[in-house]
Amino acid sequence: MPDFNPSIILYTADALNDRGRAVLSQFPQAETLEVKQHNRLPELGMNHFKVKSDVLVLGKLKTQDIKWSGRSSDYIAPSLANGCFGACTYCYVDRHKNVNPITLFTNIDENLASIDAHVNSLAWPKPMNQTDATFWTYDIGCNSDISVDYDLTLGIRQVFEFYRDHPKAKATFATKFVNPGMLNFDPKRKIRIRFSLMPAHISKLVDVRTDSIEKRIAAINDFHEAGYEVHVNFSPVIVYSGPDGDKKAWRNDYRELFRQLDASLRPEVRQQLKSEVIFLTHNQRQHQANLAINPKAEELLWVPELQESKVSQFGGWNIRYEHQLKRKMIAVFEDMVRDEIPWCEIRYIF
Ligand code: SF4
Numbered sequence: 256m257p258d259f260n261p262s263i264i265l266y267t268a269d270a271l272n273d274r275g276r277a278v279l280s281q282f283p284q285a286e287t288l289e290v291k292q293h294n295r296l297p298e299l300g301m302n303h304f305k306v307k308s309d310v311l312v313l314g315k316l317k318t319q320d321i322k323w324s325g326r327s328s329d330y331i332a333p334s335l336a337n338g339c340f341g342a343c344t345y346c347y348v349d350r351h352k353n354v355n356p357i358t359l360f361t362n363i364d365e366n367l368a369s370i371d372a373h374v375n376s377l378a379w380p381k382p383m384n385q386t387d388a389t390f391w392t393y394d395i396g397c398n399s400d401i402s403v404d405y406d407l408t409l410g411i412r413q414v415f416e417f418y419r420d421h422p423k424a425k426a427t428f429a430t431k432f433v434n435p436g437m438l439n440f441d442p443k444r445k446i447r448i449r450f451s452l453m454p455a456h457i458s459k460l461v462d463v464r465t466d467s468i469e470k471r472i473a474a475i476n477d478f479h480e481a482g483y484e485v486h487v488n489f490s491p492v493i494v495y496s497g498p499d500g501d502k503k504a505w506r507n508d509y510r511e512l513f514r515q516l517d518a519s520l521r522p523e524v525r526q527q528l529k530s531e532v533i534f535l536t537h538n539q540r541q542h543q544a545n546l547a548i549n550p551k552a553e554e555l556l557w558v559p560e561l562q563e564s565k566v567s568q569f570g571g572w573n574i575r576y577e578h579q580l581k582r583k584m585i586a587v588f589e590d591m592v593r594d595e596i597p598w599c600e601i602r603y604i605f
Pocket residue numbers: 338339340341342343345346347348349398399400431465
């Protein structure tokens with residue numbers, strides 16, 4: 256877990272409710288500065304990484320939109336935060352902003368009221384689907400890493416309590432951090448944490464400033480024991496050759512990863528663990544930025560001979576593996592899961 260200690264906190268006036276003031280008092284040494292908009296920050300003279308470790312922003316989320324997902328969850332909840340201490344080279348949250356410090360939205364009561372109204376408007380019992388057999392699921396961490404945010408505001412614990420106690424709603428989020436403080440909370444299986452996994456030596460290059468794969472795997476049993484439902488998120492799957500040109504290098508490394516997982520998990524943890532698999536998508540703008548700040552990792556992500564481009568819904572150029580090739584890679588991945596960890600159901604793969 257990062258030792259996050261911002262030197263400056265930017266806030267909008269409407270973010271200073273009890274939650275916002277509590278965050279300010281948690282970092283009394285930080286300089287504070289009021290800004291007009293949480294997503295239009297003044298020039299801070301800090302690079303990509305320093306902004307993420309030195310700046311915290313407090314804002315109020317204006318629109319409480321809840322979007323259909325059908326993949327990681329039934330719905331995407333309104334963001335609790337946006338931005339992250341981590342600096343993963345493929346992070347889609349970083350794609351759309353010049354600087355991306357952790358921005359906490361302090362109007363958590365509004366967020367939870369909108370979820371409560373939304374879930375109560377849905378059919379009950381819920382028709383069973385791959386996201387969950389019983390509860391309507393909400394992804395609460397699409398634009399930040401909730402394991403990091405948990406230590407910055409008691410608001411995240413309030414969110415955990417809401418979902419734990421709600422008769423119809425369940426929360427879920429993917430994470431690349433292990434926060435031992437979260438083990439003191441028992442969500443009674445109403446929060447699904449999804450640890451993101453990939454071959455460890457690749458993670459070291461691309462999952463910048465996150466916890467190691469070894470740490471994440473080692474945490475799975477503990478989180479289950481604490482009362483979380485634990486799944487894994489094989490994402491992004493990056494296809495690469497070995498230093499000797501071996502085109503199967505990525506496959507061999509995933510087999511090894513599956514074996515590590517198989518050896519680490521207790522039987523009752525395996526029994527409830529499912530996975531989701533998402534092959535890498537990349538982005539032209541991010542590619543240019545990475546060439547300047549992380550060219551070694553970029554060699555793994557930008558492989559035009561394997562990739563095709565597509566205009567994203569936001570208008571930028573996204574890059575993904577060529578679709579015929581990807582079909583084959585998906586089949587390979589499914590076969591490897593069947594061979595090595597047959598107890599691990601794939602909820603979805605694309
Ligand atoms: S941990 Fe997640 S949110 Fe943070 S930089 Fe990495 S991909 Fe982005």
